[in-house]
Amino acid sequence: MPFADHSDALERAYRDLSANYRGMDVDIYEICKEKRQTEPVMKGDFMRWLKVPTHADVRQKFETFAVFKYEDNRKVLADAKTFTSGFIRDGLGSFFGGDGLIILAMDGEEHKKTRSLLQPVFMPANVNKFKAEMDRCAREDFLNHIVDDKKANLMNFGLYYPVRIIYQLMGFPQEATGKFYDYAAMGLKILAGQKLDPAEAEKAREEANAVSGGLLDLVVDQVAQRRAEGSDNNDLISQLVRAAHEGEQLTDHEIATFLRSLVAAGGETTSRTFSSTMTLLLQRPELLDRARNERSLIPAIINEAIRFEPVATVKVRQAAVDTEIGGVKIPAGSMVQCIVASANRDEAVMERPDEFDPDRKTPMSFTFGFGPHMCIGQFIAKLELEAAINAVFDLLPNIRLDPDKPAPEIKGGHLRGAGDVYVIWD
Template sequence: MTATPETAPAAATSEISRDFAAVSSVYGTDIADPHAVYREYRKTRPVMVGDILAEWNVPSQADYANLGRQVFTLFRYDDVLAVLRDPATFTSTLLQEGLGQFLGGFLLTGMDDATHKVARKLLAPAFSPRVIAGWKTLLTPVVRDAVARLEPRGRAELMEDLLLPLPVRLIYEIIGFPKDEARTQEFAARGMRILVGPQRDPEKAKASMAAAFAAAQELYDDTLEVVRQRRAEGSVGEDLIGYLLRAEADGERLDDAHITELIRQMLPAAAETTTRSFGSMMVALLEQPALLERIRNDRTLVPKAINEGMRWETASQFLARQATVDVEFHGVKIPAGAALSLCSGSANRDEAVFDNPDVFDIDRPQKVNVGFGAGTHMCLGMPVAKTEMEAMLNALLDLPNLRLDPDQPPPVIVGAQLRGPRALHVVWG
């Protein structure tokens, strides 16, 4: 069937749904409650000799390329935070072997300290509080329109109907891609295929890696075309591409290839992470109707709910670093060259740091959310994700009497490396 303007967005959304399910499957959808495991490990085995993700047959950033590198897994908050805040002792350059294979050598998360400082300096103006505030103004009407289209129905499966397509639209608005719904969803589906690339099974990896490389090249070619056109038009605009085209620090500027690689590396996880984070937070809120009503009546609590959601169920449960020298944690010696798989999902529920950590509590004192890194490699995209989620939560709170659909199965949060609900059925009115 030839895609018409009416059918193309729906077809593209269906495609991204399939790819989202494929990503979920690769990263451990059959792991329903890893937190029980983490709780026990924090007490009795805070340093695991080996990679718990490998034991679950889930790809790990600590050894994405299946090189057989020695891996140790850390579960406690203080240990994870110490590693993240010491880039000299624990480098992130091993990440170039993982997503760096698909996303090019200008991978921000995989840069060493010196190169990373230059890149961050160039990027900082594009993520300033003033710019983020401008993006909030841009996104709010887009979100309200999406929710308004759903409102007459009185019910929805939020993951399929809103939380998959909408964050993709939002991040592409921020980036500054042309406003083409079908093309946007197609780009997002390619990003998902990149995430599916790493596989523990060598046979499956042959096909998935080939598809991931092809998707990465397609994203690069199409993004480069947009960047070149924007430069030819005068490098204007208050979106991310506009800022990157004008970025300058100490006489350094970004060429079109670097801008394209920076944009491309945002695409695989930017919307996907927001989808999972927001979905899990909505599960927590919908299961506590009194709390949901409290936030509905006091919108100043929306940022607190989002912060707590990101802590309570970290969308991406693991980070990775590599030791540059011999180190030791809790009597376990870790040799130089070994990788550390950092269980941020466990760290964010460490009872030594958070009272009643398994409880979703928006009033708890805020701590560093290690799920987004810390120190020099704190995720630049975190304020963007928060801005997107604030707009989505405010719009959903405007739906009257929003609640779980009593005629559908209750939501279940699943996953090992990536966590979120499979489905989230709601009604209102």
């Protein structure tokens, strides 16, 4: 094990999460291509067919539809009045104990007010202040330690680095580093709570609730301490304690429950995206070489990797009223699966959708979502990925796939990524 950092609990939780959301090993993009042509709005549960759970499983008494085209995905995600997210409180939210600030599960004014309070902290003007720390962390805490090894599984960096970054952004004390990974493992266990089988889901919910309560206690302490100090620091916790919008502020409990969800939302998404981005580059030595020598291309490579291989293939909404998508009637209460992996490759809005081409000019992808719930952490994720890839290029010269190890494969019906990325360098 080449790095100082290691956590069996985190590695196990990450692998279990991947297995839970992997489903059938099929070419999801080929299936989606056919659906866009033959049944762009499908009546039925596409994700269940792929044998993977989603938030939609909480409302099985309602019909489920799946939407494959770019334009239909855009309409559903943009119209949060007709297509709501409140059901997430009973689904994923219930694995977090169901209380507190679960922004993903908020609708209307409640969501708008909460998002306004949180948003400034996540905008580039603030996030860019953390860039130097991301560069330092990738190099000094990780890659410098393995330079002489000349080979590694890149995920021994990619799994741990986003977790460290998220805790540093939050302002957790440095001496708690070892515990970060245990907390992150707890977050992943909660995410893995959703199961296809209702009996299994119930059991997982009990376990997740226990873990979730424990995680909350740990975070609450940090928030209360920062409030008591009257801290004017720049970390996320201190900023959220000070945040105010139209005279309203967040309570300690709200901040703590929000931060607890970030432990899950902010780490593994970035890890998985790092695994896919590096895999796509390593599979294309010419592009890899170009990126190494033309660093200004890296943001476009990240954007294209995010389009081409979204970390989550689906976003789910519930119809609040009787409505219609692409001529198909959607009764009130129906669950709507927005298949973003399909929308991101819709030939109706882009040329050569199955080609990985960072020079392309296409409409934005939906990997970070769209509309009011669009990922609040996207600037953090992109900056983090850019810092990681630059550090890899600077410190691991002529990096390439290890010919003696299995080549990385990007897999998964709901959550996608490569499990291991074995590389060598000069």
